[in-house]
Amino acid sequence: MQLRDSDCAPGTETDSDLIPPTVARYAIEAYTRPGDLVLDPDCGSGTALAEALRTGRHAVGLTTDSRWWALARANITAARAAGAWRDGGVLDARPKVLASALAAGMIGQVGLVLTALRATSDRVHDATSATTGLARTMQYCEPLLRSGGHLVVVARPRRHPDGSLLDLTTPLITAATAAGLAPVERCIALTAELYGARLSTHASFAERRAADHARAAGTPTALTAHLEVLVFQLAHDAELASATAMPPPVKDNVLHTPVDRAEQSGRRRAA
Template sequence: MNPITPAEVPVSVWATGQKPSQVQRRGRYLPESMKHPGKMLPAIAARTIATYTRTGEYVLDPMCGIGTTLVEAAHLGRNGIGVEYERRWAQMAAANLHLAHRQGATGSGLVIGGDSRRIIRLVPEQVRGRIALVLTSPPYGSSTHGHVCSTRDSGEDGVTKQNNRYSTDRDNLAHRRLPDLLEGFGQILDGCAELLVPGGVVAVTVRPIRVKGELIDLPGQVVQTAERSGLVLVDQLVALLCGLRDGRLVNRASFFQKLEARRARDRGVPACATAHEDLLIFHRACDLPGSPR
């Protein structure tokens, strides 16, 4: 047996946080894009698309937000399709796609407004069964920590936050309690699985969350949800949100993450700020070797 060379060893940790999010987006996305509080990191999207698709193939994001998946797909010569429930962000995704094409991106892009729980009806008929990659992230709720605004910035006493809410529509799935949210996400995965080309991939980027101080294994719950949709976990990668410098981690955690971790440690809970996202890779069970057709 020939020894495995380092180049042949699958890389399970991706250095996707070498640059901060705002630097990764600078000049590539409209500045207003930063107002979305739950953006996918461009480096995660770009590496996932480059790894699991080829030029000219279709990439789908059923909850595309400001269009990160679509923009990175277009720059890589892939054809992106995104569905977004919130009209504001759908318009932003379309504007970011337009910017990408002005900058020379060769892949096509389409943004569809609608509820992805009915994604089969929303996606054009001609691409059904031709999606090579579904890349998305589940909603974490109707708001996130957002951005810090200090006294120097706002003129008000204390630290405030802004851009922390991306939905006020009560019909948005993000407003549901976690069990209902996961049920809705499962409905989305059901539809996405039907749209895949044989051998296609579903990739979900997700991190643990805290609900009222309790750490919730959201990646684990997403795996269980995907399994009920006929998907099988075939790989679990680490996409770093921090930088790597001389063998050390460069913390890029938000102010609020650090604050929560500090408060938890003060209570005797050994908490750390999140430094990575899990990138969960799924295939349809029916596409795996030995599965009944």
């Protein structure tokens, strides 16, 4: 429904690791200003790029998959046809090109790096390999972020063969820290509707069929009901924000501790 409402090109729905348009738009509007540059170093079908253009931001994406390249170009064209006028493009290149002279003009110019954790399959080995690749990408992207910029990773849950969730958060936070980034928020983006205490998933036909096959083979499985969203900031920006925070006010011998900004933001979103 989101892809249809955003006039995405046919075939976009085959990108199982795409960033849903509403998630992309929320991140873009929360962490950038109009006119900022949004970068997706592994853009897939380009949903994040299209939403960046629709919200008045510039967008650059990278991919080496010819199918995703064509779809991302089509989605950028659709956004422009709907009235988006900012610059946007997709490069046939790997993320490591961001560390070359070709990307020198982007150093310190990117307001938001918004990307998804992409694996070739749901197998634990492939998910682990994708995490390692994203760790390298974070190192390439860190010099490109402007002061106050953010890097946001959207990850679809993966499971071990026994059905337990694979921990993707810990290695991603470790990789970001090693790249000079500091974690500032950890969010959950529901992809299911909430009816009282029950979640109603909106899984695709392909996801439901895969779940049926897994159950028939005796492997516990579950339909995806959420995406994990990790938000990082340049480490020195996070340190500066912490150092310049106002001291808590004292009144009538009662210490009033201010709510942490990230926690406050999280509460607003939960509300």
